[in-house]
Amino acid sequence: MTDHFAQGDDADGPNANDLRFDMRGDASSEWNQTVFRILLEALNAKKADWGLPDMPDAYFMDLISEKFLRVRAYWRSAQRKVKDDGEMESWDEVESRLAQEQDTRGKAARQNERRANVSNVIVNSYTLLT
Numbered sequence: 001m002t003d004h005f006a007q008g009d010d011a012d013g014p015n016a017n018d019l020r021f022d023m024r025g026d027a028s029s030e031w032n033q034t035v036f037r038i039l040l041e042a043l044n045a046k047k048a049d050w051g052l053p054d055m056p057d058a059y060f061m062d063l064i065s066e067k068f069l070r071v072r073a074y075w076r077s078a079q080r081k082v083k084d085d086g087e088m089e090s091w092d093e094v095e096s097r098l099a100q101e102q103d104t105r106g107k108a109a110r111q112n113e114r115r116a117n118v119s120n121v122i123v124n125s126y127t128l129l130t
Helices: 002-006 030-050 057-077 089-130
Strands: none
Touching: 030 057
């Protein structure tokens, strides 16, 4: 559907009541840009109710685009990959791989937090001594 829309065929574009990104496409694809504009219109309609700052549309469009890129990266990492032996991962293997990656990220985050806490203790102790 997204291909037909991009080629200018009679395919309908994104439905505002059932928005779907083209996860295989780039953020600059015509489909995704249309989705971004629909989201921006919805955001502008609710901006005052949500207490958002009065910023230019380009600012919010950048936020929407950046969020899409993060979601698409996660979506891509959750897809089945080809293993070294040429076979496709099973969905159980995908789940295991994602859990292992999450554990690795969690360990790194905890280690960084411990380092920051130690640095703060050292700085605060030095401040008290002077």
